[in-house]
Amino acid sequence: MLGGTGEARELAAALHERDIQVISSLAGRVRDPRLPVGEVRIGGFGGPARLAEWLADEGIDAVVDATHPFAERISFSAADAARAAGVPSIMLRRPGWASRPGWHWVSDLAEAAVRIESLGKRVFLTTGRQGLAAFAESPLWFLVRCVDPPDPPMPARTHLVLDRGPYSVDGELALMRAHRVDVLVTKDSGGPLTVAKLDAAERLGLPVVVVRRPDIPDISVVETASHVLGWLTRAVPPSTPTPDG
Structure with a gap:
């Protein structure tokens, strides 16, 4: 999971409670980040090709992009890498603010x-x-x-x-x-x-x-951690633990 947001920490905790292994990747741009539960990786990957290699080497079953809505570059890199590695991916993106007067x-x-x-x-x-x-x-x-x-x-x-x-x-x-x-x-x-x-x-x-928010890659987008959990149930291979056990 590409994280760094409150939604990412919420999802990491939910996955941990279900005994689903999650690796949270943080960009490392904040000096003292709030860390999620579970395994954490800090630092970049070196581009989509390197990330695709890492996904294959680690045997990753699914990619969740739960980065900040303005983390445009990593979102496109993650989508490209997941496609290249043949790994299903989804974006967890909080809703934007409704416009107000002024x-x-x-x-x-x-x-x-x-x-x-x-x-x-x-x-x-x-x-x-x-x-x-x-x-x-x-x-x-x-x-x-x-x-x-x-x-x-x-x-x-x-x-x-x-x-x-x-x-x-x-x-x-x-x-x-x-x-x-x-x-x-x-x-x-x-x-x-x-x-x-x-x-x-x-x-x-x-x-x-x-x-305004930047464009996003052409992948499925959901707004809550519970939606991601439901998607994992369908997307992760049966041999891998899912929220349904």
């Missing part, structure tokens, strides 16, 4: 950097530590929040906050007010872990710039 949808971070110029002067940037280069030339002031310190380039006028969710609405309100934020930038990550910032922005009447 939201401005953009295709990528570069478009977000242009859009904010007409919306505010003090930006709460919550798009993660990668991709900050898209805002490096902006004259605006940025409150940047991420789990680990980002690499340069970064906007010249930046206040950095290192923190990890989940967050509370009250906490987000206090943070935005303290820094006089007048526009929020985020990705359509979905899920409850970071939704508090959206609620806080709505209460404050702030515009929100939301980056």
Whole structure:
């Protein structure tokens, strides 16, 4: 299972309870990740061909892509590798957020950097530590929040906050007010872990710039761990333990 998300940890725990062996693979981009139960592998594979070889060498029966909705490259690599190795695969992808009044949808971070110029002067940037280069030339002031310190380039006028969710609405309100934020930038990550910032922005009447999710590979997609468990019952060969025993 390609993991790193709360959904991946939930699924790993469910599989462990059913005595189904699962190897959770994490990209290793977060310094101190929350680890799932069971076996964990950290680091990349070196591309689809190497991943396909690893799947064959390890005798993997099924691949579950439970990565972040914006982990586009690994998702396409995993789908290609599973096809090459003849291993069934599925994507566990949490639903995106429903649009709200005051939201401005953009295709990528570069478009977000242009859009904010007409919306505010003090930006709460919550798009993660990668991709900050898209805002490096902006004259605006940025409150940047991420789990680990980002690499340069970064906007010249930046206040950095290192923190990890989940967050509370009250906490987000206090943070935005303290820094006089007048526009929020985020990705359509979905899920409850970071939704508090959206609620806080709505209460404050702030515009929100939301980056749309990238395209996904041509494989089956489900939204919950229970759906994956049902799929495994059908997809895994009979000789391999399944949720039905």
